[in-house]
Amino acid sequence: MKKPTAETVMPPTAGQRGPAEHDRRAQIIEAADAYFRHYGYNKTTVADLAKAIGLSTAYIYKFFDSKQAVGEAICGKCLGIILDELTKIAHAKRPADERLAEMYISIARESERRFFHDRRLHDIINIARASQWQIAKDHQAAVLELILHVVAEGRAAGEFETDSSLFKTCNAVAETFLLVWHPVLLEERLDGLEERAAEISALVLRGLRKK
Template sequence: MNAANEHFRRYGYNKTTVADLARAIGLSTAYIYKFFESKQAIGEAVSAAALGRIIAELQKIVVQKKSAAERLRAIYQRLTRESAALFFNERKLHEIVITACSEAWRPISDYEEAMLGLIRELVAEGREKGEFERKTPIEETCRAILQTMELCWSPRLLERHLDDLEERAAVMANLVLRSLAP
């Protein structure tokens, strides 16, 4: 995994072969295939790790002792910053995430499910404490919020809106929070 991560960061997913990875760690290509069924499986593992780091950062926000509204706003901000950092600082990893999105790899659906879980936790808590409305079914509310967050993390949308990404995320967070008001 370390060799794959390093090669993908340096050369990109599309320019790296399983043979390149095998050479980098001094093993045969056949041996690599004992652990991963394909180059895509290796790419999925690298994508999952990169996206997992973002989820871990968002989880830190969810457990803070602030209002649900403050934490939801902070999630928009952190998600935007972490995704932009991946784009700017880890350009080749960003390209893997683009491939993962385009080809509907499992780590993308896992990432969305993890974000949905964080959103669900905040919305449920916000409703319980009277911060958020209770009329709309919680699943509908959470899925709608998740869709608005796509602007903050989707690789293709990031590329199109880098110049005002944080402002767009703030506007979206404001809209969502107004709609959640009791």
């Protein structure tokens, strides 16, 4: 069975038009990424992007139906990198408890690296979550699918208990992942993030293991 990647786990971002693979689309996303990082998402209009790229506003609308759609594409690019790392860990040939523990560390490390070394990107991710953009929902659903995969394999291997509902258990685990990747929470408690991620994963794993 082929191992899924972020591209197969997460659907394409909403609001895109035209062919999925197109040089102009990539050019618009790259230019918009740079523009948003410099001026901020809220202060930028589609007309601003068009002027910066040297295209007409109408031409940009051939590929994206709104500024939000461009923002979702940028978020998808960033969150896709994080999800790819989690996917590699989740499908590694190792005990399930080791994989789950590493997933906590990975999502904390990658979120800190990508959200907080660039304030403007952090702001876009915050907007995506606060406004319930589809890309944020898709990312959370994709992470849950990876957790379900790891915990199900752990149960099959006899590592984890099997008395509780698999979905309810994994949904609860996914909620604890928010503690180490949610942009607002990380902003308030960034110091010692990886150590805290390890402590949370240890607590969760104690609850998952067979008694």
